[in-house]
Amino acid sequence: MTQKISVEWEALLSELERRRGIALASSGPERIAREHKYGRSTARERIAKIADHGSFLEIGTLVTTPTEDGSLLASTFVCGLCEIDGRPVAIGAEDYSVEGGGTGVHLARYKGGWGGFIEEFAIGYKIPLVMLINGVGGSVILQDQIGYPELQSANPTYPMFDLLEQVPVLAAVLGPTAGSSAARAHISHFSVMTSDNGCLFAGGPPVVKQALGLEIDKFALGGVSIHTRASGLIDNQADNEDDALQQIKKVLGYLPDNVCRRPAVRADWTANDQEELLGIVSPSLRRAYDVHALIRCLVDQESFFEIAPDYGKSLRTGLARIEGHTVGILASDARFVAGALDVPSSLKQAKFVELCDRFHIPIAYLVDVPGFLVGPKAEEAGVLKFGAYALRAIQQAKIPVITVQVRRSYGLGGVATGSRNPMSLRLVWPSAAWGDMPIEGGVEAAFRAQLDAVPPEQRAELKAELTKRFEAQTSIWRAIENFGAEEMIDPRDTRKYLARLLKLSCRKPLEM
Numbered sequence: 001m002t003q004k005i006s007v008e009w010e011a012l013l014s015e016l017e018r019r020r021g022i023a024l025a026s027s028g029p030e031r032i033a034r035e036h037k038y039g040r041s042t043a044r045e046r047i048a049k050i051a052d053h054g055s056f057l058e059i060g061t062l063v064t065t066p067t068e069d070g071s072l073l074a075s076t077f078v079c080g081l082c083e084i085d086g087r088p089v090a091i092g093a094e095d096y097s098v099e100g101g102g103t104g105v106h107l108a109r110y111k112g113g114w115g116g117f118i119e120e121f122a123i124g125y126k127i128p129l130v131m132l133i134n135g136v137g138g139s140v141i142l143q144d145q146i147g148y149p150e151l152q153s154a155n156p157t158y159p160m161f162d163l164l165e166q167v168p169v170l171a172a173v174l175g176p177t178a179g180s181s182a183a184r185a186h187i188s189h190f191s192v193m194t195s196d197n198g199c200l201f202a203g204g205p206p207v208v209k210q211a212l213g214l215e216i217d218k219f220a221l222g223g224v225s226i227h228t229r230a231s232g233l234i235d236n237q238a239d240n241e242d243d244a245l246q247q248i249k250k251v252l253g254y255l256p257d258n259v260c261r262r263p264a265v266r267a268d269w270t271a272n273d274q275e276e277l278l279g280i281v282s283p284s285l286r287r288a289y290d291v292h293a294l295i296r297c298l299v300d301q302e303s304f305f306e307i308a309p310d311y312g313k314s315l316r317t318g319l320a321r322i323e324g325h326t327v328g329i330l331a332s333d334a335r336f337v338a339g340a341l342d343v344p345s346s347l348k349q350a351k352f353v354e355l356c357d358r359f360h361i362p363i364a365y366l367v368d369v370p371g372f373l374v375g376p377k378a379e380e381a382g383v384l385k386f387g388a389y390a391l392r393a394i395q396q397a398k399i400p401v402i403t404v405q406v407r408r409s410y411g412l413g414g415v416a417t418g419s420r421n422p423m424s425l426r427l428v429w430p431s432a433a434w435g436d437m438p439i440e441g442g443v444e445a446a447f448r449a450q451l452d453a454v455p456p457e458q459r460a461e462l463k464a465e466l467t468k469r470f471e472a473q474t475s476i477w478r479a480i481e482n483f484g485a486e487e488m489i490d491p492r493d494t495r496k497y498l499a500r501l502l503k504l505s506c507r508k509p510l511e512m
Contacts, residue, residue, distance in 0.1 A: 023061045023074045027097035035097050040175050040197055041241060043078035043093035043101075046132045050245040051082035051091065059121075060111045065099055076101050076135070077111045079118040084130070084249055087257065090122035094135035096175050101135030103180055114180045115157050123159045126258040128168040130248060131188065136204075137179020160187050168255040168359065172244045173198045173234065176218060178207075185234065189355050190251045190307065192236040192244045195224045200233070225310075232311045232344055250305050254319040254326045255359050262360050262506060263326035269300040271323075274492040281491065283431035285407055291316055291333045294366060294406075298322070298495050304329065307352065312345030314338075314373075317352040319361070322495060325502040328356035330417075331366035332406075341413045342373040343381045346390040349416070353393040362400040362505045364498055371413035384412075391416040400424050400505050404494055405485065409434040423505065425486040427497055428476065435474050 005013070026032055026042045035042060041049070047056055063075040076099050079092040092112040094101030103114050110116030113135065122129040163169050164187070171185045173193035182200035185191050193200070201208075201222035208214050208221065220226075227234040238244035256263045280293045295304050299320035306318040313336040318329050330349060332339040341349070356363050372378070372387045394401060394416060400423035407429075409417060414434060418426060452459075480488050489497060 019062045022064065022072065026074050026095060028073075031097040038175075038197060039240060040096065040134070042097060043095035043132065046093050046174065046241065046245065047078065047080075047082065047091055049242065050130065050132075050249060051084060051089075052086065055083035056091075057081045060117065063104070063107065063111060065104075066106060067099070073098050075111065076104055077113050079112050081121075084252060087128070087252070088125070089128050089130055089252070090118050090125070091130045091132070092118040093132035094181060096134040096136075099136075101181070103135070103137060114155075114184060115160050119159050119163055122169075123163050123166055126167055126260065128170065128252060128255065128257060129163060130252070131169070131171040131184065132245075133171055133173045133177050133181050133185050133200075134175035135177060135181040137177075137181045160184070164189065165259070165358070167258045168252065170248050170251060172238075172241070172248050173200055174241045174244060176200075176204070178202070178204045182222075189255075189358075190236075190248075191234045192238050192247045193224050193227060193234045194238050194241055194244050196240050198237075198244075199223045200227065228308070229310045232308070232347060235308045235311075236306075237310065247305075251307075251319065254305070254321075254361070259358060259360075260510065262510070265326075265506070266300075266321055266324035269303070269321060269324045271495065272297045272299075272301055274298075274495055277491045277494070281406060281429075281431065283407075285433060288334045291331050291335070291366070291368075295320070295329055295331055298364075298366075298498070299327070299329070300324065308348050312342065312348035314340055314342060315345035315349055317348055322364075322502055323499040325499070325506060326361050327498070327502055328352065328361045328363040329366070330363060332368040332417075334368050334407075337373055339369050339408070340371060340373040341369060341383075341387055341390060341416060342378060343383055343386045346372075346383070346386040346416075349390040350393040353390075353397055357393075357397040357399050360399060360510065362402065362502055363394075363397070365394075365401060365403045365417050367403055367405050367409050367414070367417045368407040369410070369413045369417060370408050371411035387412065387416065394419055397421070398511070400501060402427065402498060402501055404498075405429060405432040405434065406491075407431050407433060411436060423508075425501075427494065428480065428485045428488040429491050429494075430476075430488065431491075432476050433474075434476065434479075 032042055058080040060075065060079060064072040065074065065076050067073055076095055077092060078095055082089055082091050094113060104110055112118030119129065169188040171188040171191045173185050175197045177185065177200040182202065185200060199218045199222045205216055205218050205221060208216055224237040228237045236247055238247055254263055276297050280297060281289045299322055303321040304318055306316060308317060314333055316331040316333050320327055320329050372383050397419055398421065401419035403418040403426040405426060405428040418424065479485065
């Protein structure tokens with residue numbers, strides 16, 4: 001029997017539906033059509049793309065945004081709980097079509113984006129946070145609603161930075177983004193930006209023109225190539241928002257819900273033919289090789305996801321699986337500055353190691369590094385200062401670091417490729433070579449006066465004689481005989497060793 005609704009309830013429910021209609025209409029058909037014209041979606045449309053069908057539970061639906069003409073629009077920020085591949089996730093999305101997605105400074109409490117409800121919800125329930133960013137940060141229209149200027153140093157940031165120590169935080173920049181919204185993208189463990197619409201900056205073109213008198217296009221100021229190749233502010237680029245959301249889903253799949261858990265182990269994995277390794281890597285130190293091919297051969301098929309591929313290219317970083325277990329991959333790439341660690345690659349290593357250490361992901365480091373980058377430009381950029389960040393991160397990591405010595409390892413750059421914690425060890429290929437510095441450079445440095453004292457025609461002969469003398473003293477076979485590294489292996493056995501060690505790591509109790 002259907003219960004008749006009273007007149008009082010009908011009035012209240014009717015008002016609820018009216019207000020819900022305002023919220024779901026977003027900025028209205030004209031502004032939504034404009035966003036669609038540029039290949040951008042509304043906040044709720046983006047959430048629907050990434051969330052499991054029907055799983056989004058919105059919170060703060062009826063929040064409104066005042067406009068210049070006094071009318072009310074939907075909220076600039078949409079947030080709530082959803083599931084992504086069956087996992088609970090807190091999600092927030094700026095709606096650029098509503099007053100540029102500006103931070104809700106007019107509200108009694110931020111809904112999220114720059115500290116607020118959705119961030120507190122994520123840290124409270126210890127679930128991942130996904131941020132879909134496309135906003136202007138501040139808005140003079142919304143600021144006007146307060147009636148007085150806010151002292152910015154008094155604005156809380158809790159729990160944005162606390163979140164980074166507790167749960168995965170993933171951010172996608174899907175359109176023009178400025179100010180606090182732009183900074184928010186970097187306060188994450190992984191960030192991606194679209195190449196068709198994404199751009200971010202501390203201050204946009206109008207602000208730059210006002211401050212510097214400079215006319216500049218928004219993409220030239222802060223497009224994807226700026227931030228994935230030069231500044232390193234954003235990890236990955238995506239073709240469009242669909243691609244960006246798929247990357248967010250993929251990275252989330254490698255990570256646990258929080259720091260109290262380990263990443264899930266996949267049962268559906270397939271190995272590659274390890275015989276291919278001998279064809280990928282040449283023992284000759286003078287021949288470069290495709291490090292991506294090396295990585296793909298070692299890990300489960302189709303499991304490698306590279307992070308920050310366009311920044312610090314001498315070092316490749318990414319997440320993968322070996323026999324279904326998540327592993328962080330660090331790999332020297334000799335095709336760029338001979339594989340040396342420079343400032344970008346050092347910063348890249350430090351950030352990636354911290355990510356893996358935070359979420360209990362063991363690291364496999366495929367090493368072929370001549371050391372830190374040398375030269376006047378490298379010194380001016382502070383290569384040793386930033387290189388120390390890379391060294392400190394890996395030396396202080398509590399996770400196992402399995403150093404696979406593929407070829408070279410020299411100087412402080414070599415020190416930054418391993419860890420001496422009790423779970424870490426070094427697997428050496430017969431193609432390896434290491435020392436304080438390459439022999440030829442070391443002979444030049446140590447015997448310069450002696451070499452310069454002989455006639456030019458005798459110099460090469462003397463250098464060859466000195467080099468041969470020191471080669472005998474730097475034999476890796478002699479180092480292995482003296483337990484200078486834990487184990488020398490056939491390259492084709494590398495995956496087998498890594499798999500065993502990853503499984504062992506999974507058995508170790510978590511230490512919080």
